[in-house]
């Protein structure tokens with residue numbers, strides 16, 4: 001088996017996803033006209049890469065997409081996937097199963113896949129090269145193709161032979177090689193015309209380049225000679241410059257030496273001047289010291305005079321202080337005895353004051369005690385009053401409770417007693433009881449009287465019968481009285497009873513009222529105590545007031561007394577201070593007298609010392625001035641020497657400047673050399689520094705040579721193409737490149753032609769070989785299909801087998817050998833089938849789809865056709881679209897195509913069976929299918 005299954009969606013009438021499994025051997029595809037059988041064939045062609053819309057029976061490629069029905073909308077894309085069993089390696093790949101898929105969208109975009117990998121159409125075509133399968137191979141044979149095979153254009157039949165010969169690939173390669181040769185020819189032509197142009201410019205540039213080259217060489221030589229001339233001059237300038245520089249160096253060294261000696265002069269002079277300055281400063285300071293000492297002697301004289309007058313003043317001051325101290329002392333003694341007396345009086349006054357203060361304090365304490373007591377009593381009164389009002393509140397509440405209890409008692413009584421217990425009844429019962437008791441008492445009294453008399457009349461017997469009966473009646477009276485006392489009284493009297501409550505409330509109320517009475521009594525007593533205390537308080541306040549007045553007057557007396565005393569004390573203090581001052585004045589005067597005497601002694605000795613110093617200083621000053629005079633004459637001679645040296649340095653510097661000028665001029669000449677060189681050659685002379693150390697020729701000779709070169713350059717003229725050398729290089733490169741390219745192209749063309757010739761030879765061989773076999777097989781197959789007759793194929797142009805058309809001649813049994821056009825429809829089909837099978841015999845295709853090629857065959861020919869088909873079906877897979885019942889019955893399996901919904905194709909499974917010896921078609925439910933409704937002819 002080669003074709004394994006087919007999955008279609010959206011392709012032509014197969015709107016829904018449709019999966020078709022293919023079987024081995026012959027499979028008949030059956031169904032009514034227009035149900036979509038050929039669409040299955042189209043889908044296989046399409047997935048194998050068919051690009052011709054005509055072959056696909058479509059106007060445009062978009063027409064293969066389901067374009068909708070009355071009920072369905074058109075789809076946007078069509079997709080067909082064909083799965084191929086490659087276990088026999090019919091396809092050039094190691095995969096055992098290959099799925100090729102093609103998808104097209106309404107936008108025109110197409111996609112190809114091999115085993116789900118996106119690929120190009122080319123890849124699919126290559127997969128099927130020389131397998132007999134493919135868009136233009138002979139694996140799919142429709143009625144249209146029969147016409148093509150048998151058409152009047154013998155060239156159109158070649159593809160069958162080429163496919164069988166396996167030269168399709170070679171043919172393609174030949175085409176490609178031819179195209180390549182054509183392209184190479186075009187390229188060669190282009191390159192050759194380019195070459196012509198290039199050669200012209202090559203030769204012209206060559207001449208120009210040679211001229212440019214000799215020009216360049218002359219210029220180079222000119223440069224080299226001129227470099228040497230410049231360097232020769234440069235060397236001279238540099239030598240001159242060096243000489244001047246050297247001279248300047250030695251002059252500068254002399255200047256430096258003079259400068260350093262000048263410096264030492266300067267240092268010596270400065271040192272000498274410094275020394276002289278220090279010595280003159282010294283002489284000044286000596287003079288100054290002498291002056292100062294003389295001034296000091298004068299000041300000592302003044303000081304001594306001053307000290308002597310001061311000494312006298314201090315003696316007088318001492319005497320004054322002693323007199324003052326004596327008078328202060330006597331006044332002080334008087335004041336002190338007065339103060340003692342005043343102190344004793346003041347102490348007494350203080351004692352009186354303290355006593356009065358104590359009394360006031362006591363009275364105040366008593367007053368505060370009384371006030372405290374008053375406050376306590378008032379607080380108690382308030383407490384009792386609060387108690388009373390609390391109790392009254394409680395009494396009020398108890399009164400309300402009592403009223404409630406009395407009201408309840410009254411209503412309870414009223415309720416309990418009803419009419420049974422009346423006052424009247426009770427009054428009468430009480431009256432009866434009372435009367436009865438009075439009667440008994442009376443009776444007993446009588447009996448008692450009688451008893452007394454009995455003692456005298458013992459014969460008389462006292463009868464108690466009457467008393468008993470009276471008591472009996474009393475008991476009855478009591479019982480009837482008791483009946484007037486209602487029993488609920490007990491419940492009233494019980495601990496929870498209303499009467500008990502009433503009594504409790506009354507008791508509480510009585511207790512509260514008693515308490516209030518007691519509180520009121522207490523309040524009265526507290527208030528009387530408060531009143532008496534308040535009287536006492538008023539008295540105490542008056543007393544205190546009086547005492548305080550007294551106290552104030554005592555205090556005032558004390559303070560005025562104290563003021564007098566304080567004054568006295570202050571006067572004593574002041575006098576004591578004055579006395580102390582006088583004392584210290586005496587002491588100070590003593591010490592000052594002593595100190596002044598010392599100072600006088602000191603001043604005298606200092607004066608003597610200063611006079612000695614003045615003599616010594618004057619001697620030193622004389623010596624120093626002699627030395628200064630000596631130094632001054634030495635310094636003058638050094639100054640002269642220094643000025644001489646400065647004059648010499650100035651002269652040398654002048655010389656150096658002159659030399660510098662020379663050097664600068666030489667430097668300018670050197671720079672001019674560089675500048676003139678650069679101006680002439682646009683190059684830096686320094687580039688040729690190596691010439692500096694070279695042995696340069698004589699300058700005159702060099703200049704002659706330069707003049708000669710310039711003459712030669714003039715001869716070459718001004719028209720030099722300076723780019724020519726480079727341009728010539730480029731042109732040469734291009735020329736050589738083109739030449740190489742041309743050589744390559746000639747070679748590649750030659751190679752291609754060789755390959756083409758080889759392919760053609762090989763193709764020719766293969767074609768002829770296959771052609772021969774098919775030709776032989778065709779004769780055999782024709783006879784077999786026609787049951788005799790003769791047929792042959794011939795090459796129209798045996799010299800050019802690869803392009804030659806192929807003629808077919810057929811002679812059905814009993815007829816003459818005639819051209820195909822004269823054959824009947826059935827004969828044409830048979831002939832085409834014979835050719836197809838003849839080809840199969842040489843190169844069987846792994847599958848073959850035959851679309852109604854049996855349509856024109858009669859039953860006899862169908863028999864021949866089926867017998868041949870069965871033979872081939874052993875090796876190949878055949879799918880036949882047919883309306884012929886015999887073909888259907890000769891198939892191994894059936895596949896039905898139908899349209900349950902108008903315009904939408906689906907597949908159905910059918911199978912063949914024999915019922916009562918007759919071949920029938922059964923559907924999936926084993927129901928017999930009427931072939932005529934599925935097919936066309938019986």
Ligand SMILES: Nc1ncnc2c1ncn2[C@@H]1O[C@H](COP(=O)(O)OP(=O)(O)OP(=O)(O)O)[C@@H](O)[C@H]1O
Nearest residue numbers: 012013033034035036037038039063064065066067
């Ligand atoms: N793009 C399309 N969308 C929907 N239907 C299409 C499309 N292209 C073709 N068809 C329908 O497919 C049908 C043709 O199917 P097909 O030629 O396969 O029939 P068939 O079974 O081979 O018929 P017959 O036995 O007559 O040869 C037509 O009815 C046509 O309208």
